[in-house]
Each structure stands twice: as C-alpha cells, then as structure tokens.
Amino acid sequence: MTDRLTIRRPDDWHVHLRDGAMLQAVAGHTARQFARAIIMPNLTPPVTGIAMAQAYRDRIRAALGEDVDFMPLMTCYLTDHSDAEEIAAGHAAGVFTACKLYPAHATTNSAHGVTDILRLTTVLETLQRIGMPLLIHGEVTDRSIDIFDREAVFVERVLTPLTRDYPALKIVLEHITTAEAAAFVAEAAHPIAATITPQHLLINRNAIFDGGLRPHAYCLPVLKRETHRLAVRRAAVSGSPRFFLGTDSAPHVVGAKESGCGCAGIFNAPFALEAYLRVFEEENALDRFEGFASEHGARFYGLPLNDGTVTLVRKAVTVPDRIGDVVPFLAGETLGWRFEG
Ligand SMILES: NC(=O)N[C@@H](CC(=O)O)C(=O)O
Ligand SMILES: [Zn+2]
Numbered sequence: 001m002t003d004r005l006t007i008r009r010p011d012d013w014h015v016h017l018r019d020g021a022m023l024q025a026v027a028g029h030t031a032r033q034f035a036r037a038i039i040m041p042n043l044t045p046p047v048t049g050i051a052m053a054q055a056y057r058d059r060i061r062a063a064l065g066e067d068v069d070f071m072p073l074m075t076c077y078l079t080d081h082s083d084a085e086e087i088a089a090g091h092a093a094g095v096f097t098a099c100k101l102y103p104a105h106a107t108t109n110s111a112h113g114v115t116d117i118l119r120l121t122t123v124l125e126t127l128q129r130i131g132m133p134l135l136i137h138g139e140v141t142d143r144s145i146d147i148f149d150r151e152a153v154f155v156e157r158v159l160t161p162l163t164r165d166y167p168a169l170k171i172v173l174e175h176i177t178t179a180e181a182a183a184f185v186a187e188a189a190h191p192i193a194a195t196i197t198p199q200h201l202l203i204n205r206n207a208i209f210d211g212g213l214r215p216h217a218y219c220l221p222v223l224k225r226e227t228h229r230l231a232v233r234r235a236a237v238s239g240s241p242r243f244f245l246g247t248d249s250a251p252h253v254v255g256a257k258e259s260g261c262g263c264a265g266i267f268n269a270p271f272a273l274e275a276y277l278r279v280f281e282e283e284n285a286l287d288r289f290e291g292f293a294s295e296h297g298a299r300f301y302g303l304p305l306n307d308g309t310v311t312l313v314r315k316a317v318t319v320p321d322r323i324g325d326v327v328p329f330l331a332g333e334t335l336g337w338r339f340e341g
C-alpha cells in the first residue's frame with residue numbers, strides 16, 4: 001500500500017478567490033496547494049477589461065504577499081458588449097489567459113452574462129483565431145427546463161452547434177456534472193476539455209436533502225443523481241487528457257448560505273487535493289492522479305508543466321467545522337490523506 005504520493009505541483013483550473021476580506025481569507029488556501037489557478041471573473045462588478053484584470057491580479061498578489069509562489073491566471077467575463085479587440089490585446093499582453101461565458105442569470109454574479117451566444121460572433125471568431133480558450137458555465141437558463149436537466153440540455157442545444165460553428169475553438173466545459181457532458185467531451189472531434197470538482201465526484205443530490213435542507217451541499221450546476229456522479233468519476237480517473245482538476249471553490253459567508261435564499265457555491269480549497277485523492281484511491285487510480293491534477297490542464301491550455309513537487313501522506317485529517325466565516329466542504333469529516341507541501 002502506498003503511504004506517500006509525490007506528484008508534480010498541480011494547478012486549479014477553476015477557482016473563485018472573490019475580493020476584499022474574502023480574498024484575504026481564502027487566497028492562501030489555494031496558493032498553498034496549487035502553483036497556478038484560473039481565477040473566475042464573476043466579481044461585482046465583473047472583470048470585463050484589461051485594466052480591471054490587472055488590478056484584480058495585483059490585489060490577489062497583495063493578499064498573498066511577496067514570498068508566495070503562485071500565479072493567478074486571469075479571465076475575461078464575457079457580456080453582450082464584449083470587445084474582441086480588447087480581449088485579443090489582453091491575451092497578447094499576457095493579462096487574459098481565457099474568456100468566461102456565463103449565460104445571463106445562470107449562476108452567482110452572472111446578471112451581466114451573455115443573453116444570446118449569437119451576440120458573441122466576433123468574439124468567438126477572434127478566440128478561435130488566436131487560440132484563446134473559451135470557458136463555459138454550461139447550463140441553459142430557460143426556466144421551463146428542470147434544474148437537473150439544464151446541463152444536458154445545454155450540451156444539446158448550445159454546445160453541439162457551437163462546436164460545429166467554430167471547429168477550432170478551444171473550449172473548456174466547466175464543472176461537469178452529468179453523463180451527457182462527460183460523454184460529449186470524451187467523444188467530440190473538437191478541441192474540448194472539462195474541469196471536474198471534488199463535490200461532483202464525492203456526493204450526489206441526496207446530500208442536499210440529507211435529513212433536512214443542507215445549504216452547504218448546494219452549488220451550481222446542482223448535484224445530480226448517482227448515475228451521473230459515477231459517470232463523472234469514470235471520466236476523471238479515465239486518464240483521458242480531456243478531464244482535469246478545477247475545484248470551483250466558491251466561498252460564501254455562512255449567513256449567505258444558511259438563508260431563506262441561500263447562495264450557490266461550495267468552499268473546497270483548504271482540503272482540495274485530499275478530497276480528490278479520496279476519489280482516485282477509491283477508484284484504484286492513484287497512478288492517474290498526477291495527470292488529472294498536474295498535467296492535462298496545462299497541456300490543454302498550452303502552458304508549461306510546473307517545476308517542483310507536492311507530497312500527500314496517508315494520515316487522517318479532520319476538516320474543521322468552520323474556516324473563518326465559511327463552512328468548508330466535508331466539514332467535520334475525516335479524510336485519509338494529508339497534504340504535506
Ligand atoms: N459554483 C457555484 O455554485 N457558484 C459559483 C459560480 C459558478 O461557478 O457557477 C460562485 O461564484 O459562487
Ligand atoms: Zn459556474
């Protein structure tokens with residue numbers, strides 16, 4: 001039995017570091033485990049331009065302090081009015097790594113998102129031409145579609161035609177939760193990949209209603225039924241380079257979660273690698289963990305692999321009930337691996 005696992009330093013390809021006091025509180029958790037992270041732009045107001053992204057990147061670096069070796073990779077929040085030239089200039093200048101498409105009103109802070117993908121024609125042509133990835137929150141927002149079906153319907157109605165219309169556009173379907181999304185990404189004759197969160201690997205929708213309403217198990221896309229969890233697990237441990245780590249760590253203060261209208265989002269950054277490793281161990285796939293955590297994402301983005309390593313050891317670690325004002329994922333549970341650094 002392996003008791004120590006040393007892998008190349010990993011990256012988190014989808015994280016919310018927020019701003020202000022929350023940024024101060026959470027940034028260190030991500031920087032402790034990951035060398036780089038794709039920083040989500042859904043602040044209020046959203047990060048839509050070069051100057052905003054540079055200022056946000058500076059705030060992230062300031063929150064971490066000089067000595068911390070962590071590279072925030074910034075993203076541009078797309079709106080109906082996004083400017084393709086600004087995006088291309090930001091990419092050329094090394095400010096923007098990718099663009100993020102939130103269908104309007106699909107999730108937290110997406111009110112300024114895109115109302116109709118047809119408005120993005122010039123932007124998408126530009127991304128395709130310059131090889132800049134498009135990251136997608138893949139849910140339709142049609143309120144007549146059942147919330148548990150919104151991802152599968154997005155794959156059929158939006159993603160399928162999008163890949164036809166832009167055959168060379170690099171796409172990352174974020175935080176996949178369904179068998180349909182996993183199959184589409186695995187099989188498409190298209191440069192497409194997907195990130196997978198720890199929660200969608202470890203729990204199913206029963207967790208939201210386990211003996212009562214559990215706001216800390218609520219995120220978007222919402223957890224699905226067990227068959228989908230199993231399909232997403234198979235994708236994660238398959239060794240396919242199209243699937244990689246993206247925590248979607250999305251902290252909200254406890255009062256915003258435990259509310260009559262609680263926010264969507266699960267804060268999993270503090271024990272992210274430990275949580276993923278539980279899955280890879282249960283699936284007898286420890287040998288595939290490094291690819292998922294440290295290689296597939298960088299290769300898809302066309303970025304160098306990290307130097308250096310991190311080690312996890314087989315030691316019990318109990319997730320605290322609270323970290324600051326936030327309830328972490330798996331609060332109170334004991335995990336079998338511990339991140340050593
Ligand atoms: N995943 C979530 O449930 N919430 C995210 C937004 C998102 O990634 O959709 C957030 O910003 O809180
Ligand atoms: Zn999302």
Ligand SMILES: [Zn+2]
Nearest residue numbers: 016040248250
């Ligand atoms: Zn997210």
